[in-house]
Amino acid sequence: MRLGKIIALAAAFLVFTGSAALAGPAYDNVMKDKKIRVGLMTDSIPGGFYNEKGEWGGFDYDIATEIAKRMGVDIERVQVNNKTRIAYVQQGRVDISVSNMTHTRERDKSVDFSITYFFDGQKVLAKKGQFKSVKDMVGKKIATMQGTTSEVNVKRALKEAGDPNPDQSVISFQKESECFQALQMGRVAGWSTDASILVGYSAKEPGKFELVGNFLAEEPYGIAMPQDDSALRDAVNAALQDMWKDGTYKTIYNKWYGPGTPFEMPLAGQIEMWP
Structure with a gap:
């Protein structure tokens, strides 16, 4: 084998293995960087939106913030819309997408989902x-x-x-x-x-x-995340279940949908709980 061909093959191997090493599971990267990148909507009232003062907030916004807190990491909020909320997860531009997204079998072919966190x-x-x-x-x-x-x-x-x-x-x-x-x-x-x-x-x-x-x-609604990253899925599910168990979920829900709010809507389901 010629020296040039050997060098080319070696270079290709390094590129392949280097890319594989960098690609690692999203959960590992989140815990290493101590930051989770979350896709959120900006005009979905009251899930994720800008108010009259230009402040970003909403039910999904608060849920995502609480998940990051319980995972012990900072949060980086990334704007998504109906067309980009799945693509950004697939491309690695966000780690999870909390974007009023219905969990369907068809979408499950492209990304993984958390347990249902909102019932609509x-x-x-x-x-x-x-x-x-x-x-x-x-x-x-x-x-x-x-x-x-x-x-x-x-x-x-x-x-x-x-x-x-x-x-x-x-x-x-x-x-x-x-x-x-x-x-x-x-x-x-x-x-x-x-x-x-x-x-x-x-x-x-x-x-x-x-x-x-x-x-x-x-x-x-489910929270979208990369395929086959069970550690991330488990961490998000555990956070949601703990929020439900200690009452934090209902506090956030009542803030946006409870009695006396402009968006009043009775809670229609219960988060799946594991022993």
Whole structure:
């Protein structure tokens, strides 16, 4: 074998092994750096959003902050949206994504998830007094977010209600704020997504909007993280269970969704607990 070829093979080996060494499990890197990078939404009220003062906060924001605290590490918050919240986990740009994301079998092919940490369901928001059910909205335009489970579910619901062209009836946007703006301006008759988000946005104009009909689907939220990193998944799950056990979870929940808040919504489930 020529010397040049030997050197090239040696160099390739070093690059391969070096990359593998650097790639290590996310949990190991988090504990080594004492910092966890968390993907959070910025316009999902009240999960993760900027308020009128430009301050970042929300239910997911507080949950993520508490998880980092219980893991004994600092937190670096990274902005994500519906299109980037999974991609950033896959690319290693965030360690976990706490971004009001429904845990589905299809998404589970791309990332791993924690136990369910929030219990939601999909509904339709419309101007008050206009509709009683999705059946009343057949032939009307309904907004939703592109690439979400909400988009699939609302098309299915319209089809079941008798809409001959559900794909044309649904207008998909990139952001929650764009959906709400379309509803405010009358460009759509309704907006369909998770009830907690709809409640959050409708609180901007109290008494003007209402939730229509029954739930279109259950939406169990999970925290996304890299595939096959059981140590990270266990650490996040343990933090969530401990938060539930000592009452911290309910304190955070009541801060955003409890009685007397603009986003009041009864707690609809219980976090899975392990002995």
